[in-house]
Amino acid sequence: MKKLFVMLAAVALSACAAQAPVPVKGGFAKGADVGWLPQMEATGYKFYNRQGQEQDAIAILKDHGIDTIRLRTWVNPSDDRASGHNSRDETVAMAVRAQQAGMRIMIDFHYSDSWADPQQQKKPAAWEGHPFPQLLDDVYGYTHDVMSALKRAGVTPEWVQVGNETATGMIYPEGHTDNWPQLAQLINKGYDAIKAVSPTSKVILHVDRGNDNMRFRTWFDNAQRHGAKYDVIGLSYYPYWLDGSPDYTASIDDLGRxxxxxxxxxxxxxxxxxxxxxxxxxxxxxxxxxxxxRKVKAVPDHKGLGVIYWEPQGARSWSKYKLSAWGEDGKPSKALEAFLVE
Known part of the structure; x- marks a missing residue:
């Protein structure tokens, strides 16, 4: 009976995904990364709109001009509230939900069991000890599996990241920038798996400190030299974390340049x-x-694709994270209204 229930649930999910409105692609993307959202809801956090009425967080974001949802995916994550979840199945479920709300979708492969960023790019535990040729197969197989699960659910991501903030590479130590030939091979396995399942998805390579031109030139010169394949250059920009002044006015022109x-x-x-x-x-x-x-929109030939806020709904009262755009009252702060500005 349990098996029958699971089968019926899967059929229902597929039917629901098939009937979901497919967001119109194109145009300047205004986005939110909401990887914490399922955990926030599971722990009882309540979201309220500007009128103080309890409402679905994605609906609130949409009311503030957000049209894109970014979702991270981890290989074998723990169930830790803040540093776990985001498994393949959870990511697919969130992607279906976001698409049903009319959102465009971005998927962010971290190639780790938890956070991957310039401070940590730990390979998944299940891949430890694998020789490099097997690591290449691991990246391709895992990427292909997640992309195929999304496709079965009726979701075609508009963008997909191969790695997250990979300034010093990914899947250490083999994919460190100390060994660019190997890093490029790992990147290309991710790229090839994405395109095999979803040829229209644009592949992003992502580096932090978007105002630092030399950092980006060095990284993407190496990517070009070693044949790394990609479609879009992704940047992080957090004035709070930059050296020197945390005031954006000190670095915004550098970002534009x-x-x-x-x-x-x-x-x-x-x-x-x-x-x-x-x-x-x-x-x-x-x-x-x-x-x-404005800086992204000013890029010539409409090659500035959009801006995505990282965890705007991740209120400090729940996450302890101080860079959200949510207040202690459970409502979005006025900062989020910036996405309503044309």
Missing amino acids: NLNDMVARYGKEVMVVEVGGEDDKVQNTHDMLVAVQ
């Missing part, structure tokens, strides 16, 4: 795939978001 240089130098599209500002400096964060969108 770097965006333009990336397009001119490599002929690729660009996108700010992570941005965030301090939740207790609402006006400053609002103004920063407006300025970032």
